[in-house]
Amino acid sequence: xxxxxxxxxxxxxxxxxxxxxxxxxxxxxxxxxxxxxxxxxxxxxxxxxxxxxxxxxxxxxxxxxxxxxxxxxxxxxxxxxxxxxxxxxxxxxxxxxxxxxxxxxxxxxxxxxxxxxxxxxxxxxxxxxxxxxxxxxxxxxxxxxxxxxxxxxxxxxxxxxxxxxxxxxxxxxxxxxxxxxxxxxxxxxx
Numbered sequence: 001x002x003x004x005x006x007x008x009x010x011x012x013x014x015x016x017x018x019x020x021x022x023x024x025x026x027x028x029x030x031x032x033x034x035x036x037x038x039x040x041x042x043x044x045x046x047x048x049x050x051x052x053x054x055x056x057x058x059x060x061x062x063x064x065x066x067x068x069x070x071x072x073x074x075x076x077x078x079x080x081x082x083x084x085x086x087x088x089x090x091x092x093x094x095x096x097x098x099x100x101x102x103x104x105x106x107x108x109x110x111x112x113x114x115x116x117x118x119x120x121x122x123x124x125x126x127x128x129x130x131x132x133x134x135x136x137x138x139x140x141x142x143x144x145x146x147x148x149x150x151x152x153x154x155x156x157x158x159x160x161x162x163x164x165x166x167x168x169x170x171x172x173x174x175x176x177x178x179x180x181x182x183x184x185x186x187x188x189x190x
Contacts (some may be wrong), residue, residue, distance in 0.1 A: 004188045005033045007078040009086040014044025016084040016176050017104065018025045022050040023181030030188055033076040038063065038088055038176050059067070066093040082184055083142065087119055090142050100150075102142035103187060105180050107172045109154055111139040114147030124165040124172065135168060137175045153183045 007023075012019045016037065024030045035048040035055040048055040054076075062068050070093070075082075082102040084125070090102060098146070106114055108123045113135075127135045136156035141149035155178075157171040 002029070004030045004079045005077050005092065006030065006080045006082050006184070006188070007073060007076060008032060008044075008082050008084050010033045010035060010037055010042060010044040010084045011039045011087045011116065012044065012085045013043055014042065015173065016045045016180055017044050018051070019177045020082060020084060020181050020184065021047070021053065023185070025051070027185075030185060033078060036072070036132065038086075043089040043185055044085075046188075062089065062095060063088065069094065070097060080188060081119070081142075084180075085119075089116075089144075089146060094142060097174060100141055102141055102149075103184060104142050104147075104149070105176055106138045107135075107169075107176070108149050109134070109136045109156065110139065110147050110151060114138075115146070118137050118147070121165045121169065124168040127159060128165060128168060133160050135172065137172060137179065139180060139187075148186075154177065155179050 008017050040057050045055050080101040113123050134156045137154040140151045143149040154173045
């Protein structure tokens with residue numbers, strides 16, 4: 001069985017990233033080799049440190065520099081990229097370097113409520129404002145457009161009239177933590 005080394009890209013608190021760290025800590029075939037973030041104040045940096053994982057902080061200039069980013073990923077011997085709350089559009093050179101080997105999680109049922117600017121509480125509020133009776137998560141491959149890659153997995157939850165963006169976010173976080181690491185594992189092991 002081929003071993004898979006994954007890099008996690010994150011921009012924020014890092015709760016999904018931490019679930020991934022824990023899930024793969026002693027995995028026989030899958031290893032998290034590091035975290036990359038565009039936010040020097042992101043709590044994911046602390047979470048990575050708590051799991052003894054290297055973390056690389058980068059800015060837009062570095063992110064657009066193919067050689068610099070590829071150098072970091074090559075040094076870590078990365079086989080696949082996992083996005084866990086990473087907000088920037090992935091550049092074409094990375095998609096070409098990892099064809100069908102970049103995965104993302106979105107806090108709604110795509111194709112609705114996706115695209116540029118649709119993240120965090122904005123998504124949950126949009127779902128509530130639309131009168132939807134259900135929401136959920138979508139795990140998908142990444143391509144050159146926000147939230148347009150091939151859907152790998154979806155899980156649903158009810159949206160009640162009493163739900164607020166905050167209560168819906170709690171339901172979505174539960175789904176993310178329950179399913180994302182398992183789906184990453186299935187995706188990599190196929």
